[in-house]
Amino acid sequence: MPSEPLSQKEIEDRLRELPGWAFEDDRIFRTYRLGTHFAASALVAHIASVQEELNHHSDLTLGYNTVRLSVNSHDAGGVVTANDFALAERVESLAPAHGAS
Numbered sequence: 215m216p217s218e219p220l221s222q223k224e225i226e227d228r229l230r231e232l233p234g235w236a237f238e239d240d241r242i243f244r245t246y247r248l249g250t251h252f253a254a255s256a257l258v259a260h261i262a263s264v265q266e267e268l269n270h271h272s273d274l275t276l277g278y279n280t281v282r283l284s285v286n287s288h289d290a291g292g293v294v295t296a297n298d299f300a301l302a303e304r305v306e307s308l309a310p311a312h313g314a315s
């Protein structure tokens with residue numbers, strides 16, 4: 215079942231609970247910085263496994279020592295839904311163990 219778009223106010227309220235995340239162009243996004251390229255690669259693999267579990271997938275970009283996620287919901291027409299925040303919250307909870315900031 216497609217998820218429902220969140221209102222601008224809902225997005226702003228939820229973003230307040232997710233420091234480092236921001237909203238632009240109908241997406242929420244964050245960049246994490248890591249100590250090494252290998253650590254950044256491991257974070258990408260961990261995020262990919264969570265995305266499979268949730269069946270919800272970000273645009274996930276690996277840099278030298280950075281990982282950038284950008285996500286919205288295709289099934290809702292390319293806008294932000296609760297599923298995007300569910301993914302963001304899961305990533306926030308696993309990122310510190312990778313030394314991401």
Ligand SMILES: C[C@H](O)[C@H](O)[C@H]1CNC2=NC(N)=NC(=O)C2=N1
Nearest residue numbers: 269270271272286287288289290
């Ligand atoms: C068929 C399957 O449910 C869809 O392709 C899923 C997979 N991952 C997805 N990821 C994201 N970000 N948005 C979606 O709408 C979406 N849909």
